[in-house]
Amino acid sequence: MSTAFRRPLQALACAAALAVAAAPAIAASLEPFTASYSANYMGMQGEGRMTLAQESGNRWKYSLEVTGAGARLAQSTTFEAQGEQWRPLSGNDTQGGESGLAAMLVKKRSVNATYDWNNSRATWDGDVKEDRRGPVRLQRGDLDGMLLNLALVRDFKAGKELSYRLVEDGRVRRRVFEPAGTEQVSVGGRNLKATKVSWNDGDRSITAWIAEDLPVPARILQQRDGRDHIDLRLKSVR
Secondary structure, three states, X not given: OOHHHHHHHHHHOOOOOOOOOOHHHHHHHOOOEEEEEEEEEOOEEEEEEEEEEEEEOOEEEEEEEEEEOOXXXXXXXXXXXXXXXXXXXXXXXXXXXXXXXXXXXXXXXXXXXXXXXXXXXXXXXXXXXXXXXXXXXXXXXXXXXXXXXXXXXXXXXXXXOOEEEEEEOOEEEEEEOEEEEEEEEEEOOEEEEEEEEEEEOOOEEEEEEEXXXXXXXXXXXXXXXXXXXXXXXXXXXX
């Protein structure tokens, strides 16, 4: 996805949450889901679909796809729930604009990520610059952008610090989310109280609305230079 559209989704795509104490408990606490969102990106209307599915044992696949206005943006990560850690194993990030405004704003691009924990290294291939191919040395607790979103909701509900070491796009970054008040949100005709958590680095910010009885954020908003870039609002989850 484009940096503008993809990053929101990454930190956006924030889904299912659950706090734990041991490997079997973590694996059992993860529950498959499908969530539907309405999407608005710089005036382009679309629909979002977020899913979590178990592949085998402690291996899961978490995906987000946004379509509409002639564009398709998709991102997925395969990860392993091991002990108290969720470890990314591989990921794919694809985008494309086929017509109209989308063709101008969303450049075709596909990038694959590989997280090799046996050798503690992450690498990237596809439509990525040479200096962003890695390798980047992995550390215990590292996440990719998609998996960060799962961990964000899980850790908020467990009352943990929302501080993460993010490894993606051939580099390492630290992201710390802070509580930013509460608001009423509407999901499928239900009015729910949600807590906002936000990350801000000056010219960019990401805010997620987390409601206690939802496994995914009720809303995700990314802004750049004080302007909205993407706004995802939950319609239903099952």
